[in-house]
Amino acid sequence: MKKIWIINHYATEMLFKRGGRHYVFAKYLKCAGYEPVIFGCNAKHNSDRERYIEFDKLWQEQIIEEIQVPFVFVKSRVYKGNGKQRVLNMVDFYLNVKKAAKEYAELHGKPDVIYASSVHPLTLVAGIQLAKHYNVKCICEIRDLWPESLVAYEIVGPKNPAVLLLRKLEKWIYKHADSIVFTMEGAYDYIKNKGWEKNIPREKVFLINNGVDLETYEYNLKNHRILDADLDNPFLFKVIYTGSIRKANKIDLLVEAAKKLRGEPIRILVWGSGDQLEQLEDIKSKERIDNIVFKGSVQKDCIPYILSKSNTLFLDPFDESVSKYGISSNKLFEYLAAGKPVLMNQIPKYNPAAKYGCDIVYDMSADSIAKAIKKVYSFDEKTYQSICSRAGLAATEYAYSTLTQKIIDILHKG
Numbered sequence: 001m002k003k004i005w006i007i008n009h010y011a012t013e014m015l016f017k018r019g020g021r022h023y024v025f026a027k028y029l030k031c032a033g034y035e036p037v038i039f040g041c042n043a044k045h046n047s048d049r050e051r052y053i054e055f056d057k058l059w060q061e062q063i064i065e066e067i068q069v070p071f072v073f074v075k076s077r078v079y080k081g082n083g084k085q086r087v088l089n090m091v092d093f094y095l096n097v098k099k100a101a102k103e104y105a106e107l108h109g110k111p112d113v114i115y116a117s118s119v120h121p122l123t124l125v126a127g128i129q130l131a132k133h134y135n136v137k138c139i140c141e142i143r144d145l146w147p148e149s150l151v152a153y154e155i156v157g158p159k160n161p162a163v164l165l166l167r168k169l170e171k172w173i174y175k176h177a178d179s180i181v182f183t184m185e186g187a188y189d190y191i192k193n194k195g196w197e198k199n200i201p202r203e204k205v206f207l208i209n210n211g212v213d214l215e216t217y218e219y220n221l222k223n224h225r226i227l228d229a230d231l232d233n234p235f236l237f238k239v240i241y242t243g244s245i246r247k248a249n250k251i252d253l254l255v256e257a258a259k260k261l262r263g264e265p266i267r268i269l270v271w272g273s274g275d276q277l278e279q280l281e282d283i284k285s286k287e288r289i290d291n292i293v294f295k296g297s298v299q300k301d302c303i304p305y306i307l308s309k310s311n312t313l314f315l316d317p318f319d320e321s322v323s324k325y326g327i328s329s330n331k332l333f334e335y336l337a338a339g340k341p342v343l344m345n346q347i348p349k350y351n352p353a354a355k356y357g358c359d360i361v362y363d364m365s366a367d368s369i370a371k372a373i374k375k376v377y378s379f380d381e382k383t384y385q386s387i388c389s390r391a392g393l394a395a396t397e398y399a400y401s402t403l404t405q406k407i408i409d410i411l412h413k414g
Contacts, residue, residue: 226305336353
């Protein structure tokens with residue numbers, strides 16, 4: 001099994017950023033002697049600039065020079081936001097990727113296996129149908145529980161006709177895939193809760209969580225540094241958050257926690273942007289909260305260096321209805337690679353940080369977050385370094401070089 005087609009509607013951003021789950025999988029599969037090809041949509045999701053790659057034909061191939069892997073852009077309509085045009089873009093990709101893949105196969109030969117990845121289920125359906133056409137295996141990767149996530153984040157109600165239809169489609173995908181890869185450790189609990197275990201045996205379900213490319217992480221740590229007075233201040237205890245600043249991230253709690261920490265040699269440093277940033281800046285200014293600093297956006301390459309200068313890292317909270325099956329936050333694995341304690345809300349099961357004893361738990365209140373920060377601040381050096389070591393050890397388990405071997409093992413099963 002040498003030729004592996006990876007189909008991910010939203011893989012386009014990975015090409016531009018030279019990173020991401022399937023980009024890194026392709027990189028290590030190539031190193032192991034396989035021939036991966038990535039299929040993605042030409043329209044970039046959530047991008048205000050360079051929103052699509054323009055060409056006249058149905059598809060266009062580009063070789064990713066850094067890893068020597070072909071990337072096939074599949075033409076679909078451009079959209080902005082999460083309305084009707086986005087749904088139609090999904091339908092476009094579903095229809096067009098099948099046509100493009102067949103044309104690609106006529107030029108380069110058929111695949112030996114198809115690795116189709118969500119977010120949305122139509123990509124998985126396309127993967128299963130293409131696999132049947134070529135009489136090869138289809139591995140379906142579930143990175144998000146649709147429609148479970150849509151209900152959890154109150155995008156639609158649980159009895160919405162679209163949700164009921166998606167549940168039927170979800171079960172059909174799980175049943176017809178040759179193997180199912182989840183990024184959530186407790187995914188089989190989810191299957192059992194739905195009463196689907198008779199149709200979907202445990203032996204066809206596998207776990208490959210998200211992770212971190214330690215090779216790239218270490219390179220960026222050494223080669224992409226920034227000058228920042230707060231980062232370079234040896235007398236400050238630095239709590240760092242990197243990521244979006246939107247309602248769902250609950251950074252307002254971090255601002256309130258900062259109020260409770262005034263007078264301590266502790267500073268909270270926030271890198272990122274989002275539609276709540278201006279509001280939180282106003283609160284900070286009006287209430288004179290000077291121990292939290294919003295630093296704005298930064299190039300992703302600089303994140304490892306920023307994290308390395310922290311004393312502890314704040315992970316925005318997870319929704320309980322989804323996180324009960326496990327967490328697969330890319331940010332968590334970057335935090336683990338930094339080798340620092342991770343402040344996070346309590347995840348009772350399937351928590352990589354808790355598994356290695358490097359999480360510091362808070363509940364959903366500013367007071368609890370402030371207490372968690374003070375707890376880390378009060379650690380003696382031996383306790384602190386022990387937690388840091390465990391975080392670094394956890395990162396090795398979730399290194400993409402290790403995770404890619406799990407894909408290879410699945411390829412050669414039965």
